[in-house]
Amino acid sequence: MLFKVGYRLVDGASDYGNEKEIGIALKEAFNTGIVKREDIFVTSKLWNTNHAREHVRPALERTLKDLQLDYLDLFLIHFPISLKYADRVPAEWFHDPNKKEIIQEQIPIKETWEAMEELVDAGLVKNIGISNFCGALIMDVLSYARIKPSVLQIELNPYLTQEKIVKYAKSQGLAITAYSSFANISYKDLFPDAKDVPLLFDQPVIKELASNYGKSPAQIILKWTLQQQIAIVPKSLNHNRLKENRDLFDFELTQEELHKVSSLNKNLRFNDPGKYADIPIFD
Numbered sequence: 001m002l003f004k005v006g007y008r009l010v011d012g013a014s015d016y017g018n019e020k021e022i023g024i025a026l027k028e029a030f031n032t033g034i035v036k037r038e039d040i041f042v043t044s045k046l047w048n049t050n051h052a053r054e055h056v057r058p059a060l061e062r063t064l065k066d067l068q069l070d071y072l073d074l075f076l077i078h079f080p081i082s083l084k085y086a087d088r089v090p091a092e093w094f095h096d097p098n099k100k101e102i103i104q105e106q107i108p109i110k111e112t113w114e115a116m117e118e119l120v121d122a123g124l125v126k127n128i129g130i131s132n133f134c135g136a137l138i139m140d141v142l143s144y145a146r147i148k149p150s151v152l153q154i155e156l157n158p159y160l161t162q163e164k165i166v167k168y169a170k171s172q173g174l175a176i177t178a179y180s181s182f183a184n185i186s187y188k189d190l191f192p193d194a195k196d197v198p199l200l201f202d203q204p205v206i207k208e209l210a211s212n213y214g215k216s217p218a219q220i221i222l223k224w225t226l227q228q229q230i231a232i233v234p235k236s237l238n239h240n241r242l243k244e245n246r247d248l249f250d251f252e253l254t255q256e257e258l259h260k261v262s263s264l265n266k267n268l269r270f271n272d273p274g275k276y277a278d279i280p281i282f283d
Contacts, residue, residue, distance in 0.1 A: 013045035056115035
């Protein structure tokens with residue numbers, strides 16, 4: 001469905017637990033001629049339980065096997081958190097799901113990053129990057145990286161604008177990808193505090209701009225992101241919304257309108273391990 005609508009990016013992760021299914025879909029798309037491998041950009045992510053040098057390549061190779069691919073276009077460190085190795089997919093946060101126990105490992109990011117660089121050397125990955133890293137950790141990686149990260153993927157939306165880290169990462173040559181573009185809409189069924197904040201689509205400034213431009217609130221938010229030269233990974237199971245989320249190139253928000261949307265910032269983060277794993281990486 002994605003490729004028929006015109007999408008060419010697949011943003012996945014082993015922790016999502018669906019890479020085998022994605023691999024089946026990719027193979028079908030290639031075999032039927034909907035797209036060629038070189039026409040699409042496939043991203044996956046290294047989970048927290050595979051940060052040790054000896055586990056990085058096997059984790060990627062399992063992802064490639066599941067996706068039925070020879071290489072990835074981009075491989076990200078999913079979180080700057082090392083957990084005890086677990087030989088299962090998805091490994092998730094708890095070492096023993098029955099005990100709900102989180103066990104951290106003392107593995108420096110430098111070790112993990114060097115193993116990521118070796119994947120590029122081996123031709124298994126074209127680009128490597130980072131996800132959910134704070135500014136200080138980005139500086140740390142840049143201080144020793146032989147191959148600098150190509151991409152920083154972060155939670156970013158009008159409730160969490162993250163101007164400082166975006167400005168710094170761009171100044172260092174990293175491209176930015178935003179996830180959770182619609183803020184609490186994606187989390188209202190997961191976290192109680194997501195219900196305590198008005199849905200982003202219901203904000204008056206978003207609704208007004210949508211009405212003025214004849215667009216949906218979702219399109220206004222995605223356009224606000226794109227006009228900051230930030231890539232987006234919107235998701236939907238609805239065919240019409242998939243088409244709508246791509247229909248963003250026949251209008252431009254003014255600088256004043258961009259500022260109005262940015263003024264909704266609450267520094268409100270939802271995908272925070274401090275909430276569900278008691279690991280304060282953003283505190």
